Amino acid sequence: MLIAPISLPPDFSFTSVVRPRFEDHLPTRPVDRDKAESELSLNIKKATNPDETAPKQKHVRKCIVYTWDYHTSQSIWTGLRVQPILSDEVQTFKALILVHKVLQEGHQCALKEAQAQMGWFETCARTVGADSMKGYAALIRAYVNFILAKLRFHRHHKEFNGLFEYEEYISLKNIDNPDEGYETIMDLMNLQDQIESFQKLVFAHFRGSANNECRISSLVPLVKESYGIYKFLTSMLRAMHRRTDASDALEPLRGRYNSQHYSLRKFYYECANLKFLTSLINVPKLNHDPPNLFDLPDEGPLLPPRQTPKAPSPAPAGPSQAEIDEQARLLKQYEDKQAALKAQEEAERQRQADLAAQQQREFEEQQRLQAEQQRQAQEQLMRAQMDQMQGGRLAELEREILAMRGQYERDQLMLEQYDRRVKALENELGSIGQNVGAQMAGKDELIKQLQDQVTLWRNKYEALAKLYSQLRTEHLEMLAKYKQMQIKAGSAQEAVDKMERMERDVKAKNLELADMIRERDRARFDLDRIKASQKEEMDRLKRDLMFANERAEDATRAKSSELSGMMGTLNRQISELEEALREKRDRADQLLHQLDAKDDEIARLREEKDAELAIMQEGMDATIKQMSDLQLNQGVTDEAVNAQIDTLILDNTKKLNAIIDSILQACVEKVDDAIYELESPAQSGNTTATPEYVLSMIEKGSTESNEFATVFSLYLSGEAGGEHVEVIKRANQFAQTISDTLLSVKGITRLAQSDDAQDRLVRTGREAGDVLLRFFANLQSYRLAGIAPASRRDAVARQNMEARTALGNLNTVVEGMVKAGNSMLKNANGDIGDIVEREMLSAASAIDAATQKLQALLSRPRDSSRFSAVDLQVHDAILEASLAITKAIAGLIRAATDSQQEIVAKGRGSSTNQQFYKKNNRWTEGLISAARAVAFATTMLIEAADGVISGTHSLEQLIVASNEVSAATAQVVAASRVKAEFMSKTQDRLERAAKAVTEACRALVKQVKTITDKQSNGAADADYSTMAVHEFKVKEMEQQVEVLKLEKELTQARRVLGAMRRAGYHATEDDD
Structure with a gap:
């Protein structure tokens, strides 16, 4: 770049601006080189640790002191290369901070030796990727570019120290040249822009x-x-303005200086608002306007000392006469020579004058050409300065746009946070609205069904009313006919009277009315016939009328009672539905009011946030100033206390997170064990489970998955309800439920219709188990650490959704095992709660009947002629054991009834019992199936005991019946355990009753096995030791053949039993 020369005074030098202070420095304290090297390596390691904190000042200070002690920084660069700082972006950034401070405050050798380390800086910039998790990638690349620019500046300007303090400035080579001064100022300003x-x-x-x-x-x-660059620029520009009159040439420098002044003032203002920064250094404060560069500085730099001229020595004493004569002679000779020389000089002067005139003309021509060149250079300089000013202004505008863009991004982030909060509230309100809509739709559908039923019964009632009106019409018609017959009978009597009068007239007029006699006789005959026919008709009509009246009365009484009962039931149901509809409408109105209140609250919160932001913006400066004054005194103490508190909180948080991780890992292992048992051919799972029970367990697992996800989300956000105890409890309950569900899925594979169905069931269970295993594993702290805190709740919700989807797939496969017509509730008439109670009462009645039958068998007469005394004792023992089982089962049914009532009372809430049973239809069917199984197993046990006594059944049948009782007992307990409350006393009583039943069954089986062993021991064993070899081999082969036949029969029997169980499960029992 061409720089126009600036006319400066001859005595001007930039050395007058600065004062040299840099001298060679030697260590003045005893130091141990080896110990210093080891301490330096340790300080570098501590200063560049991976913690996201500032490098401690004492470690950085020791590195700086090392350079002053030994006048070298090679050990520092070696230590940085040894440390693994490039593997972590935080360590890399802290290493750059350490190097920057060493270059600033370390010995001058650090700047020289750093010139050879530019490759290391470029490696630091290349190591970090385009993006990073902690956000240091862009900072590291920018920091490296700045340090490289600083090193390039010091390579060209070796006179500057690291902090650019003008007191430490030695000298500027050839600085009297204005072009070099101008270029130096431009380089400093470029570095300031960096x-x-x-x-x-x-x-x-x-x-x-x-x-x-x-x-x-x-x-x-x-x-x-x-600040060091700013002070040096200020002093240097003042000196240039003071020593030159070409102020227009310095105008670009002044404009750029003023722009950097305002940028530095803003930078120092933002730094003063950082509490941590003000505790480390005193942030400079600049005036609002830049300093006047034309004024003299308040405290100018000192000039170097000048040498004072020496005083003249005193004159010597006067010369002698001989010396005077000699001097006169010499003077005469000198004057003669001077005269000759003068003539010669005069000639030479004339020649020089001619030559000077010619040179003057040439010099004036050169001056004219130089002035023309200077004018052109100044014009070109002015154009370059204008271009540079425009470029500086453009850069300033770009920086302002960048700052405004950063502020815009921060505002956008804040707005996105508010939008996410508002969207979450809207989603919550939408879900509430959807739930209300779904409930209202369900209620509307139920009301529609009831209205259809009411319409059906109304049609039936209208048909019966029409039939009644038809019968009444027929009755009235019969009454009308009866009256007509009575009228006819009356008219016949009148005819008889008339005939009598005619007879009297005939007697009077025998001669005139002779022909009327025959007519009279004929009329009498007709009259008798008509009377007879009328009497028979009247009797028949009376009988028909009586029968019609009786039928009408019976039909009226029956239909009236039936209609009154139906109308009462329907009116009661309609009133209940109207009440439920009224409650739901009130609930919907309340939800709508809550929705309006939430909208108002959101609007109010927005207004309050805007007002708070405005108030905070207004009071920010005053508050920060007051806080800075207070924190100057209390900052160090508060920071130490806060650091200790933060350390304790962090340690406790790590411990609690470790506990949560261990609990989640235990849940993972529990689910993994359940998956292993599900896939293991050697495990049979829960053999007493049914598909209804598995469906209820899956439903419970889905509910507990939602509860666990909700509690864990509250735990992540630190809200109420998300305590560690709740997380641990919910996790253990959820894992236990999933483990029981998978074991029950393994148990119902025995009911599958084919091997493909078994494989599909096991495969779906395995997939659900894997999803739930990942659910627990992905919630551990080391996995959530890689997710942004704002997205962790979304990750939990996503895992919950996957778990519910997997359980839904398993639910679909298990539902395929339940036939459509096998539902106990679809074809049920009446209240579902009444059905459940009826089944429980039926089971209790069956048990009571079984107990009475056993007591009757115990009190039977002993037939000693048929059975021996030992057999009678065996029979009594079997009956007593069976009676103990029935008593235990009776206690089990009572405990199950109490548990069922407690579950319904606590689970139904504000709904009715029927609504609770319908909502949990799978559990209801499982409970009914369990009650029926208990009743059926008890009946089979009594029949087996009776058959053993009467000789129609074997002891093995009694053992099978006892095992069926144990399985039915386990089914009852499992059905109640699905919905039971935690630490429920009724559930504990049910568990104890089930244990009593199991122990009674075990005692019966043990007693029967004892009897069987005695019978088998009573048979005489053959003496195989006396047999011949051939006979022994034949017997052995016969026994092997017998064993193979029995094993074949056993395999076939097991296959048939499995097919019967699969077919028998889907069969519907008939209600007797």
């Missing part, structure tokens, strides 16, 4: 919720270095 762009990038990478201490620590050397 500092400005890097500090803006640091502020843009601050995180709102994370610890920014490491990022803030990088601003400390930037503040020092920028």
Whole structure:
């Protein structure tokens, strides 16, 4: 770049601006080189640890002191290369901060030796990727670019120290040349722009919720270095303005200086608002307007000392006469020579005058050409300065746009947070609205069904009313006919009277009315016939009328009672439905009011947030000033206490997270064990499980999955209800439920219709188990550490959704094992609660009947002629054991009834019993099936005991019946355990009753086996020792053949038993 020469006074020198202070330094304290090397390596390791905190000042200070002690920094570079700082972005960033401070405050050798380490800096910039988890990638690359620019500046300007303090400035070579001074100022300003762009990038990478201490620590050397450059530029520009009159040529420098002044003032203002930064250094404060560069500085730099001229020596004493004569002679000779020389000189002067005139003309021509060149150079300089000013203004506008873009991004982040909160509230309100809509739709559908039923019964009632009106019409018609017959009978009597009068007239007029006699006789005959026919008709009509009246009365009474009962039931159901509808409408109105209140609250919160932001913005400066004054005195103590508190909180949090991780790992292992048992051919699982029970367990697992996900989300956000105890309890309950579900799935594989169905069931269970295993594993702290805190709740919800989907797939496969017509509730008439109670009462009645039958068998007469005394004792023992089982089963049914009533009372809430049973239809069917199984197993046990006594059944049948009782007992307990409350006393009583039944069954089986062993021991064993070899081999082969036949029969019997169980499960029992 062409720089126009500036006319400066001859005595001007930039050495007058600065004062040299740099001298050679030797260690003045005793030091141990080996110990210092080891301490230096340790200090570098501590200063560049992976913790996201600022490098401690004592470690950095020791590295700086090392360079002053030994006048070298090679050990520091060696220590940095040895440490694994490139593997972690935080360590890399802290290493750059350490190097920057050593270059600033270390010995001058650090700057010289750092010139050879530029490759290491470039390696630091290349090591970090395009993006990073902790957000240091862009900062590291920008920091490396700045340090490289600083090293390039010091390579060209070796006279400057690391902090650019003008007191430490030695000298500027050839600085009397204005071009070099101008270029030096431009290089300093370029470096100042690099500092400005890097500090803006640091502020843009601050995180709102994370610890920014490491990022803030990088601003400390930037503040020092920028202030040193600023002071030197101020002094240097003042000196140039004071020593030259070409102020127009310095106008670009003044404009750029003023722009950097405002940028530095803003930078120092933002730094003063950082508590951590103000506790480390005193942030400079600049005036609002830049200093006047035309004024003299308040405290100018000192000039180097000048040598004072020496005083003249005193004159010597006067000469003698001989010396005077000699001097006169010499003077005469000198004058003669001078005269000759003068003539010669005069001639030479004339020649020189001619030559000077010619040179003057040439010089004036050169001056004219030089002035023309200077004018052209000044014009070109002015154009270049204008272009540079425009470029500086453009750069300033770009920086302002970058700052505004950073502020816009921060505002956008805040708005996104509010939008996410509002969207979450809207989603919550939407889900509430959907739930209300679904409930209202369900209720509307139920009301529609009831209205259809009411319409059906109304149609039936209208048909019966029509039939009644038809019968009444027929009855009235019969009454009308009866009256007509009575009228006819009356008219016949009148005819008889008339005939009598005619007879009297005939007697009077025998001669005139002779022909009327025959007519009279004929009329009498007709009259008798008509009377007879009318009497028979009247009797028949009376009988029909009587029968019709009786039928009408019976039909009226029956239909009236039936209609009254139906109308009462329907009116009661309609009133209940109207009440439920009224409650749901009230609930919907309340939810709508809550929705309006939430909307108002959201609007109010927005207004309050806007007002709070405005108030906070207004009071920010005053508050920060007061806080800075207070924190100057209390900052160190508060930081130490806060650091200790933060350390304790962090340690406790780590311990609690470790406990949660261990609990989740235990849940993973529990689910993994259940998956192993599900896939293991040697395990049979829960052999007493049924598909209804498995469906209820899957439903319970889905519910507990939602509860666990909700509690864990509250735990992540630190809200109420998300305590560690709740997380541990919910996790253990959920894992136990999943383990029981998988074992029950293994148990119902015995009911599958084919091997493909078994494989599909096991495969679906395995897939569900794997999803739930990943659910627990992905919630551990080391896995959540890689997810942003704002997205962790979404990750939990996503895992919960996957778990519910896997359980839904398993539910679909298990539902395929339940036939459509096998539902006990679809074809049920009446209240479902009444059905459940009826089944429980039926089971209790069957048990009571069994107990009475056993007592009757115990009190039977002993037939000693048929059975021996030992057989009678065996029979009594069997009956007593069976009676103990029935008594235990009776206690089990009572405990199951109490448990069922407690579950319904606590689970139904504000709904009715029928609604609770319908909502949990799978559990209800399982409970009914368990009650029926207990009743059926007890009946089979009594029949087997009776058959053993009467000789129609074997002891093995009694053992099988006892095992069936144990299985039915386990089914009852499992059905109640699905919905039982935690630590329920009724559930404990049910468990104890089931244990009593199991022990009674075990005692019966043990007694029967004892009897069987006695019978088998009573048979005489053959003496195989006396047999011949051939006979022994024949007997052995016969026994092997017998064993093979029995094993074949056993395999076939087991196959048939499995097929019967699969077919028998889907069969529907008939209600007797």
